[in-house]
Amino acid sequence: GNSVTQMEGPVTLSEEAFLTINCTYTATGYPSLFWYVQYPGEGLQLLLKATKADDKGSNKGFEATYRKETTSFHLEKGSVQVSDSAVYFCALITGFQKLVFGTGTRLLVSP
C-alpha cells in the first residue's frame, strides 16, 4: 500500500538557518505529492504540491522537488523565520485513493 515516511522532529533551528525536512514515499502508480503546514491550534493548510516527476512545488520561500528515482519529496527553505514554526506534513495521493499523510515534523525556530 501507499505510505509516507518523514524525519522525526522536533527540528530546532535559529532564525535565517537553512531548513530541510526529509520525506520519502512508497506508492503504486504515479502519486501526487503535497506538503501541508499546521500552525498551533489551527487546521492544515496546503503549502505546496507536485503532480509529476521532476516537478518543483514552491510557496512562501519553501520548495520541494518530486524525485521519482529516489521516491523523495524533501522540503527546503533557504532562510527560516520564527513565524515558520509549525508542524509540517508530507502527503501523497494516487488515482482514486485517499490522501496518505506522514506523521508530521515539528519545526521550532528561535530568534
Next chain:
Amino acid sequence: DGGITQSPKYLFRKEGQNVTLSCEQNLNHDAMYWYRQDPGQGLRLIYYSQIVNDFQKGDIAEGYSVSREKKESFPLTVTSAQKNPTAFYLCASSGTGGDSGNYGYTFGSGTRLTVV
C-alpha cells in the same frame, strides 16, 4: 471566498453525553472527511464520504457516527461509546478522481473537544 467552516472551535462534553461537531463547505466538493489529532500526533481518519447519502468507516470509527444528507454538510457525532474523546477534530473536503490528485484536500480550522 470558498472554504470549510467547522463549529464550534471549542467544545466541552460531560461524561456520557453525545456531542455533534459541525462541518460545512461551499467548495462544491463531492468528498468530505473527518480526522482526529491527538497532541503531538499525526492524523487518523474517522469517517469519509464520497457522495451524498453514503459514507465509509475510516481507521478509528468506533464511538463515532456521521451523516451526509447534503453535499455541503458532514456532521460528526461523538457518542458516549467513545471512551477517550478529548482531541482536536479536523474536517476536510476534496474533489474526486483527478481533482484530489491535482488539488489535495482543503481543511477546516478544527474543533477542540474536551471531556470535563
